[in-house]
Amino acid sequence: MKVRKAIVPAAGWGTRFLPVTKVIPKELLPVLNKPAIHYGIEELIASGIEHIIIVITRGKHLLEDYFSRSFELEHALREKSLYEALSYLSPVCDPDCICYVHQAEQLGLGHAILTAKHLIGEEPFVVLLPDDIVFSEVPLTKQLLDIYQEYHANVLAIEEVPEHRISDYGVIEPLQMTERLYRVLDLIEKPRSEYAPSRLGIVGRYVLLPEIFSALEETLPGKGGEIQLTDALKLLLPNQPILGYRFEGRRHDVGTPLGLLKASLSLALESVDTAEQLHQFIDLSMRQRQLRKGPINH
Numbered sequence: 373m374k375v376r377k378a379i380v381p382a383a384g385w386g387t388r389f390l391p392v393t394k395v396i397p398k399e400l401l402p403v404l405n406k407p408a409i410h411y412g413i414e415e416l417i418a419s420g421i422e423h424i425i426i427v428i429t430r431g432k433h434l435l436e437d438y439f440s441r442s443f444e445l446e447h448a449l450r451e452k453s454l455y456e457a458l459s460y461l462s463p464v465c466d467p468d469c470i471c472y473v474h475q476a477e478q479l480g481l482g483h484a485i486l487t488a489k490h491l492i493g494e495e496p497f498v499v500l501l502p503d504d505i506v507f508s509e510v511p512l513t514k515q516l517l518d519i520y521q522e523y524h525a526n527v528l529a530i531e532e533v534p535e536h537r538i539s540d541y542g543v544i545e546p547l548q549m550t551e552r553l554y555r556v557l558d559l560i561e562k563p564r565s566e567y568a569p570s571r572l573g574i575v576g577r578y579v580l581l582p583e584i585f586s587a588l589e590e591t592l593p594g595k596g597g598e599i600q601l602t603d604a605l606k607l608l609l610p611n612q613p614i615l616g617y618r619f620e621g622r623r624h625d626v627g628t629p630l631g632l633l634k635a636s637l638s639l640a641l642e643s644v645d646t647a648e649q650l651h652q653f654i655d656l657s658m659r660q661r662q663l664r665k666g667p668i669n670h
């Protein structure tokens with residue numbers, strides 16, 4: 373069965389970006405020249421997804437504004453022949469392919485997914501967390517969909533994470549099947565490093581079978597008092613296979629100010645328009661830093 377739909381949860385508080393997230397959804401903060409969520413929506417479209425459901429909440433209406441067309445602005449730019457500026461307004465997809473559901477209370481990622489249940493029905497679907505931006509030859513969602521088409525099972529994107537960061541992730545107990553594919557034997561949400569069953573952490577892309585919804589309905593609040601997707605996946609495990617795919621690509625976690633900055637820098641260092649000037653700026657900053665610290669003693 374072709375996977376046509378995706379849920380993009382974007383109803384979180386974004387506390388790590390306060391105070392700006394008092395008024396601006398963190399998903400709209402720019403990574404170099406486009407809002408973070410723009411990259412995720414591009415990835416979904418490039419992977420063949422036709423219907424995107426963004427989960428929002430009170431105060432996140434700017435996301436709806438961002439993905440709707442601004443005919444007045446387009447008209448004004450056309451009148452002034454500002455065609456380059458106009459090109460930046462090309463919609464990432466037909467605005468009709470995106471719809472919105474409201475999560476009334478921030479009860480966690482699992483709850484946000486449940487909020488979109490009525491729009492998914494009995495189909496497999498993708499979940500994309502906009503905090504994870506991945507640059508890869510084959511879009512990450514497409515990599516997971518290829519695995520889904522072969523095995524017809526739930527598929528999670530996984531990545532080897534450093535030991536000191538393991539407690540930030542859902543972690544799998546793996547049984548290796550091929551170089552990149554693992555059968556998931558167990559999952560733990562944000563374990564302390566000594567209890568982590570591996571260093572394979574789940575990152576923000578999933579292909580899920582619709583049975584996840586009943587598992588989510590049975591899931592009690594877990595870590596942080598929130599309904600966790602990892603806990604629902606654990607409930608599903610005795611009845612359905614779950615696979616982990618160690619994807620190809622470079623991931624940036626833009627859910628923190630430092631991560632957002634690193635992602636912007638990384639893109640700017642690759643762009644012909646900005647690389648040269650940025651390199652000069654970094655070289656100069658490094659030299660000034662070295663001067664402040666004094667000569668290196670070998």
Ligand code: UTP
Nearest residue numbers: 381382383384385386387388478479480481484
């Ligand atoms: P996070 O755990 O990163 O939370 O959510 P957050 O609110 O976005 O950010 P911080 O931790 O306060 O800084 C993971 C994903 O789940 C969504 C978020 O929008 C993000 O995409 N989410 C989380 C919801 O949609 N609803 C929730 O109730 C919680």
